[in-house]
Amino acid sequence: MSSAPDPERRTPRTPSAGRPDADAASSRSQEQSLTARLSRTSSGLPRTSTPSPAHGRHRAPGARAFRARRERAPWTVVGVRVAAGAVGGAGFAWTLWSGVEQPGTALAFGFFIVVGELVRRGPEGREPAPLGAAGALAYALLGAVGGEPAAHGVLQVATVVGAAALAGTAPHVAYSRTPVLDHIARRVLTAAFAATCCQPLRVSGVLDTWAGQGPQYAVFLLLLLVLTALCDAVLCAALARARTGWPYGPLLRDELRSLLGIGTAVCATGVVIALAVEVAGFWAMPVFCVPLLLTQFSLRRYAEVRNTYRQTIASLARATEVAGYTPPGHARRVAALSRAVGRELGLSEPDLTVLEYAALMHDIGQLSLVDPVPAGATEPLPPEEQRRIALLGGAVVRQTGVRPEVAVVVERQADPYREQPLTARIIRTANAYVDLAGGGGRLGGPLSALERLRLGTAKDYEPRVVEALARVLATGGAPPGA
Structure with a gap:
């Protein structure tokens, strides 16, 4: 009232x-x-x-302090972009120097990520391109293709994921649908983090010695998924904090809460694709991406229903x-x-x-x-x-x-x-x-x-x-x- x-x-x-x-x-x-x-x-x-005296201990900082806070905030965005650019640039330089390991595998997963970015569900939501995120995670965790051990390293993962994400988001930039630099930076850094936690252990043989293919391997993958999801949530909350000036704690809490939804589906699909490709080859990729694709379209419809619902309330008001x-x-x-x-x-x-x-x-x-x-x-x-x-x-x-x-x-x-x-x-x-x-x-x-x-x-x-x-x-x- x-x-x-x-x-x-x-x-x-x-x-x-x-x-x-x-x-x-x-x-x-x-x-x-x-x-x-x-x-x-x-x-x-x-x-x-x-x-005023009526406020007691509730003191509000001055406007200058808050404007300074908002002026410093974009440096977080710059830092994330610079870090992603450094990782991607190092990967690109290394790939040019040493060549692409298993180019067929890199091309297949790169195409998968491009398609995932092309069918993104718009700028709203925590993860606008869940299929692309699942493809990047699967390539970072990939250990073999049809029984043949994978030979790509962390830098090649960053190169393939960055190039594919850039190619997949280019049409969206052309149509001015949404800015994509922060999205690409998140994708590169998250994939590089997952690959750093997995690929060196796999190449050195430590992972096979410790986990093999038993229950320990499932525990390792679960812990790795949790760490990767936390890394992505921290990055997403930091970028949102820099763009809006909103408190970081509630933003991070919302990001962690959203992991129980589309984040869980992305992690599960990425792991399943990586494990299935190890046994069945590339034919497993389109088969196991269908559930996530259907989930993505369902979330799009749900978002449209929520927008319509909000418009109805606004019209009643x-x-x-x-x-x-x-x-x-x-x-x-x-x-x-x-x-x-x-x-x-x-x-x-x-x-x-x-x-x-x-x-x-x-x-x-x-x-x-x-x-x-x-x-x-x-x-x-x-x-x-x-x-x-x-x-x-x-x-x-x-x-x-x-x-x-x-x-x-x-x-x-x-x-x-x-x-x-x-x-x-x-x-x-x-x-x-x-x-x-x-x-x-x-x-x-x-x-x-x-x-x-x-x-x-x-x-x-x-x-x-x-x-x-x-x-x-x-x-x-x-x-x-x-």
Whole structure:
């Protein structure tokens, strides 16, 4: 529900038709876009690092510190790319000097990786090309082809994987679908890591002596897969941290959680292909890649369903705007800002989804009012009326079939903040900020709005959430117009 903005802004809103929300991009892409756009207007954002006495120990670093943090972050990307380029360049130079070992095997696996990259499922998701990842892992773990021992080393693995990934992603670059440098760097470094852990032991005979083909070999492969998956998750989280400035811990946690999904399928397929090629030759590759390919297309359909589901919720949330109960774009701005604050506080991806859906629908209970509240601000209403609106909003949300957690957050909007869950506190604070900062110069802009929230931390707002909001604003992570 909407908090009270300045009295000067409390003028009745006339119904506005607006245009349908047709944005089908993922939530992460939206946050990155919002961050980039607001960074151009950060001159009016708060620059103070001294909290009011009501904040206690909750201190927000100044805007300069956060801008410096974001300026240093791209060096992580540069470092990963330089490391991948050094490994790939060394492999290419070594391959030119000594020649390609078993060129038929290298060509077969290179073609497999190229096909996997060509059928990638788009820029969304942790692993957009699971088939290419499985092929790279299989080549890194390959010990023999049809009974003949494999002779390629770590540098040749990096060369083949890098060249194939570059060739497979070239069409996507031509169509401007997604940047691929970070993706290729991850692919090269992960494959080189797996090959470094496996190929020297295999060539020296240590692996055959210790593990052979018994249970010890299965244990070795399992440990190697775990280490490789951790390496890839660390790289992916570091790159995401550098691009967005979000906390590294929650990003790494989300990456590790995703390993239980498509990551497990990629690791299992890569190992099965490597073992099958050792016995049956190259004919095993197309046979054992079919399950992963079907899984990839299923995930694509699932992502499309989720985008459609989110669009439906966003369209339902616009009912209050079309009817004139809330300002146009209010729910969308609150949802984007709430998600940014939630990520700054370290919420997991499922919690962020609940937070976003609840923020989109937090004002839906106002449709029960006979006359719209001026500017959509329900805070001047009696507490009983606020509670009734919140409960009706939660009942409407339950009828939509959304997760029950979303309805609970909507129902708790009128409770004292100390009794609310964290997601409800975030929406309450983001909603108040959007209302207060929406007046631009008349209300003093974002700085004045943030100071008003800080003054209200003793009664109405969670200090930790307010300071997280200040950090989001200082780093340019708020939605335009908020």
